[in-house]
Amino acid sequence: MDKIYLDNAATSRDKAAVVKKAILNYYDNIGCSPGRGGYEDSLKAGRIIIEARNTIADFFNVDNIKQIIFTHNITYALNIGIKGILKKGDHVITSTMEHNSVLRPLNRLEKNGIIDVDYIQCDQKGRLNPAKVKAAINKKTKLIILTYASNVSGTIMPVQEVGEIAAKNNVYFMLDTAQAAGVYGIDFKKLKVDFLAFTGHKALMGPTGTGGFAISKKMAAEMEPLIEGGTGSKSDQETQPNFLPDKFESGTMNTMGISGLKAGVEFIQKIGIEKIREHEHKLGKLFLEGLKKIPEIKIIGPANLKEQVPTFSITAGDRDLGQLSFELDEKYNVMTRSGLHCAPFAHKTLGTFPAGSLRFSIGYFNTIEEIEFALNALKNIL
Amino acid sequence: MDKIYLDNAATSRDKAAVVKKAILNYYDNIGCSPGRGGYEDSLKAGRIIIEARNTIADFFNVDNIKQIIFTHNITYALNIGIKGILKKGDHVITSTMEHNSVLRPLNRLEKNGIIDVDYIQCDQKGRLNPAKVKAAINKKTKLIILTYASNVSGTIMPVQEVGEIAAKNNVYFMLDTAQAAGVYGIDFKKLKVDFLAFTGHKALMGPTGTGGFAISKKMAAEMEPLIEGGTGSKSDQETQPNFLPDKFESGTMNTMGISGLKAGVEFIQKIGIEKIREHEHKLGKLFLEGLKKIPEIKIIGPANLKEQVPTFSITAGDRDLGQLSFELDEKYNVMTRSGLHCAPFAHKTLGTFPAGSLRFSIGYFNTIEEIEFALNALKNIL
Structure with a gap:
C-alpha cells in the first residue's frame, strides 16, 4: 500500500x-x-x-x-x-x-x-x-x-x-x-x-x-x-x-x-458536497469504531459524526504522541500530526494541554482500506 | 513568430x-x-x-x-x-x-x-x-x-x-x-x-x-x-x-x-547575473536605437542603459497609448502595458500624467529577433 x-x-x-x-x-x-x-x-x-x-x-x-x-x-x-x-x-x-x-x-x-x-x-x-x-x-x-x-x-x-x-x-x-x-x-x-x-x-x-x-x-x-x-x-x-x-x-x-x-x-x-461528506463520514465512523476498540486510546472531543467533522484527536495513556506519530510514519507510512496544532486554548479546553494530542484527519481521497490499515498500524504499535 | x-x-x-x-x-x-x-x-x-x-x-x-x-x-x-x-x-x-x-x-x-x-x-x-x-x-x-x-x-x-x-x-x-x-x-x-x-x-x-x-x-x-x-x-x-x-x-x-x-x-x-544583464542590455540598446529612429516616439526617462534598467516608457504624440498597445497585440502579437503602471507620482515627475505611457520591458528569454520584430511593428503602426 x-x-x-x-x-x-x-x-x-x-x-x-x-x-x-x-x-x-x-x-x-x-x-x-x-x-x-x-x-x-x-x-x-x-x-x-x-x-x-x-x-x-x-x-x-x-x-x-x-x-x-x-x-x-x-x-x-x-x-x-x-x-x-x-x-x-x-x-x-x-x-x-x-x-x-x-x-x-x-x-x-x-x-x-x-x-x-x-x-x-x-x-x-x-x-x-x-x-x-x-x-x-x-x-x-x-x-x-x-x-x-x-x-x-x-x-x-x-x-x-x-x-x-x-x-x-x-x-x-x-x-x-x-x-x-x-x-x-x-x-x-x-x-x-x-x-x-x-x-x-x-x-x-x-x-x-x-x-x-x-x-x-x-x-x-x-x-x-x-x-x-x-x-x-x-x-x-x-x-x-x-x-x-x-x-x-x-x-x-x-x-x-x-x-x-x-x-x-x-x-x-x-461531485456534490453531500457525496464528499458521506464518503468522509463513512470513513470517519469506521475509524471511530476502530479507535473505540483499542483500550489504550482516549478519543478527545465528541467522538461522533453528528457533532464533529472527521478530524480526530487521541491520546494514548502515557505514550509520547510525537513518538507515536513518528512510528506510524516510519513503520507504516501513515502520516498524522501530533502536538498542539497551533491551538493552545483548544487543548486547554479539551484537557490535553500542554502534551497535546495525535491528530488523524480524513480527506475525500482516503479509502476504507487506508482507514483499516491505519487502525491496524495503531493496534500493532500500542 | x-x-x-x-x-x-x-x-x-x-x-x-x-x-x-x-x-x-x-x-x-x-x-x-x-x-x-x-x-x-x-x-x-x-x-x-x-x-x-x-x-x-x-x-x-x-x-x-x-x-x-x-x-x-x-x-x-x-x-x-x-x-x-x-x-x-x-x-x-x-x-x-x-x-x-x-x-x-x-x-x-x-x-x-x-x-x-x-x-x-x-x-x-x-x-x-x-x-x-x-x-x-x-x-x-x-x-x-x-x-x-x-x-x-x-x-x-x-x-x-x-x-x-x-x-x-x-x-x-x-x-x-x-x-x-x-x-x-x-x-x-x-x-x-x-x-x-x-x-x-x-x-x-x-x-x-x-x-x-x-x-x-x-x-x-x-x-x-x-x-x-x-x-x-x-x-x-x-x-x-x-x-x-x-x-x-x-x-x-x-x-x-x-x-x-x-x-x-x-x-x-x-547562468550568472552578469550574463543575464549583458543579454538584456544588448537587447535594450538595440531597442533604444530603434526607438530613436522613429520620429513620432518620445522616450520617457534616461534613454540609456547606464542610468536605467531595460524597461522603456514611450509616448507617441497625440496617439492613444491604450489603443497603440492594443494594436501591437492584435496585429503583431506584441505584448506591452500602457497607462499609469500603478505609479501616479512617477508619471507626474516624468511629465506623463495623467495620460501615462506605453511600456516595453525586456526579460532574459527575449531575443534579438523579437526586439527587431517589435520595432518594426511599432514603425508600421505609427
Whole structure:
C-alpha cells in the first residue's frame, strides 16, 4: 500500500486531477499578469480571476462576486478582517476553541490596549453553548469570531445560532471555515455571516498560496485595508480604491494558484458536497469504531459524526504522541500530526494541554482500506 | 513568430524549465505542509523552505537564513515593513518615483495622523539627487524608502549613496527591488539595507504568489508583525513568537510557489547575473536605437542603459497609448502595458500624467529577433 495521508486538516495532499491541469494551463499557456485592458493573454489571466470569484461566490452563496477577496492564506484573511474592522474601545467575543490565527491577532490588539476580548469557555468536548455568546454581548461588542469546526477535536460549533445572535444584536459575525469548507455546505447568507474566511489548499483542493474571504458590503465599507498598493485601478490616486474587491486586494495575484483553486471548487460542485461528506463520514465512523476498540486510546472531543467533522484527536495513556506519530510514519507510512496544532486554548479546553494530542484527519481521497490499515498500524504499535 | 512578451516588468511569463520541474516535484511527490517534526514528507516540505531561504540569503548576501521572510507578493512585504516599523510621530523620506505599493501604505499612515512623509522630487528623467535625501533627514526620521529602479522609466536610483546616508544617520533603509532583483546584483550588506523587499515572480522567475523580504536583526526586533497566527512554533502561546522568521510568517506557506522560486534563483546563479544583464542590455540598446529612429516616439526617462534598467516608457504624440498597445497585440502579437503602471507620482515627475505611457520591458528569454520584430511593428503602426 502507498503512503497513507491522514493530515488533511493541515492541507489536502491529494487534489483532483483537474487542479493540476488548471495550474499547468495557466503556467504553460497564459503566464501573464491580469490587467484591466491590455493584451489578450493578460485579459485571459483576468478572466480566470473573475471566473474563480464567480465559482466561490456561487459555492458560498454570496450575492456579488466583488465580495470575494483572495489572499495568501486564511491566516492573512483573518488578520485583514480582525485588524481592519476593530477600533479603539471595541469588544470582541470568541470561543476557547479558536486557532492561533484568531487568538494571536486578538491578543496583539488587546495588549496594545485597543480592544477587550471575551473568550467563551467551551466544554471538555469543545462544544459551545450559544446562550453564553448572547450573554456576553455588551454595548461595545463589534465582532463575534467563531470557527465552523475545531482543528483539534473536530467539534462543530453552533454557527447558525451564533449567526442569528450576531445579526439580532447588530454585531459583525466572522466565521473561520478552514476545517469545514469543501465538506460541509456553508451558506454565507443563511448563516448571516459578515466575514467568511476560507483556506484554498485544504478541502477546497486548491494549491498552497490560496485563500481569502467573502465579506458583507456593510462590513467592507467600515473596514480599513491592512494591505495596500497597486490594484490596476484608480492608478492616478495614491490612496487605495474604496470599492470591492480592489480595496482589499493589492499587488500581483496568485493567478496560478487561483486557477487551481477554481478547478478544485468546481470539482467539489461536480461531485456534490453531500457525496464528499458521506464518503468522509463513512470513513470517519469506521475509524471511530476502530479507535473505540483499542483500550489504550482516549478519543478527545465528541467522538461522533453528528457533532464533529472527521478530524480526530487521541491520546494514548502515557505514550509520547510525537513518538507515536513518528512510528506510524516510519513503520507504516501513515502520516498524522501530533502536538498542539497551533491551538493552545483548544487543548486547554479539551484537557490535553500542554502534551497535546495525535491528530488523524480524513480527506475525500482516503479509502476504507487506508482507514483499516491505519487502525491496524495503531493496534500493532500500542 | 510566436507571441512576443514585452511585459516582464509585470511578471516573467517565461521561466526557466527547472522552475516548472520544481513546482511539479512538490505537487506530485510531496504535497504536504511543512512541519517541525512529524512525518517524512512534511519534513521534506520543510526542507524545501529552508533551502529556499538559504538560496535567497546567499543571493542577496544576507548573513542568516532566518532573516529571509516569505510573503504573498512584494506588496505584502512592503506593507508589513512600513506598517510594522512606523509609530506615531515618525518621519519618512521617499522619492516621487515610488510605486503605489509604497505610496498607498504611507498615505494611509499620513492620513491617520501617524507619520509625516517627505517625497523627494526627482528630475524629469526620474533621477534622484541623494543630497536632497540627506537634507531632508530630521530628528524624527525613522525610515527611508527607495526603489532600486522605476517601474515606469526604468531609472536606477542612487541606492548605494542613500544606503550610506541612512546608515550614517541611524535611519532604517527599505529597498524595493521589484524591478532589479534577478538582473542586477543586489548586496544587502554592501548597500546597507535594513529591509530588502523582493518579488518572486518577476526576474527571479518564481511563480505568482511568491515574494518576501530580507530584514536586519535590528529592524526586525523593533517591528510589530502585521500578520499573526499559526507558525508551528511556540504553539503553547497565544502570542506571536518573537524570533525570526516566525515573527513575520504565519499560516500555511506557499510551498509549491517557493519550490519554484528556489529553482528560479538557482537558475540565475547558474547562468550568472552578469550574463543575464549583458543579454538584456544588448537587447535594450538595440531597442533604444530603434526607438530613436522613429520620429513620432518620445522616450520617457534616461534613454540609456547606464542610468536605467531595460524597461522603456514611450509616448507617441497625440496617439492613444491604450489603443497603440492594443494594436501591437492584435496585429503583431506584441505584448506591452500602457497607462499609469500603478505609479501616479512617477508619471507626474516624468511629465506623463495623467495620460501615462506605453511600456516595453525586456526579460532574459527575449531575443534579438523579437526586439527587431517589435520595432518594426511599432514603425508600421505609427
